[in-house]
Amino acid sequence: MEKSDQWQLRLAARYPEIQAGEENFFNQWTHTGQFRDHGKPIAVCDLCGNRGLRYHFLVAHRQTGEAIWVGSQCVLNFDLSEGAMLVRQRQARQVTEEAAKVEANQTQLIHMLSQLQGIYQLASKQEQRQIRWMVGKFQQRGGFSPADLGWLFAAMLASGHQLDPASFPLILRAKKDRQELHQLSISALNWLKPALTEKQCQKIAEMGIRL
């Protein structure tokens, strides 16, 4: 058995309806707009049991009201749009600057995930595994590696999905990240550009890469 199929098995263990091919399972739930950033990869997904998660999203059953905290790999399967709307409404009412900032980060993350969801839900099983694996790394590191982001952007552009690169955070922490950056094509680098912080632009210039 492939290691990545374990996700499917973990889901089926908790909700046998999924294994029974209940296509509507995910449609019965929706993202509530509630979100937690644990700051460190310490959380567990209530749906699949995946550990080492930094971000948590609350999804609720439309009929029973049962609510569970899931990770960003699992949340890709649920309807994010209603939650995103609620977040925007809350943000408009935020009084303190700090609270507004927290909500702004949340809005950016949900905006990013809903773009990923666009390609995820049309992707083949194998591509879905690949996307979940990249999102899993994102969950632990707080950003995507250059090669992962290059792959995701290429997939989104090829599928004709609307892409807002600025909402995808990039990580340039490890030596491997910098090696990946050197291997990217000029066009991939151009897509990454809006996702970069000022500090990252500086770092990349110091590496001798021209953007």
Ligand SMILES: [Zn+2]
């Ligand atoms: Zn999960």
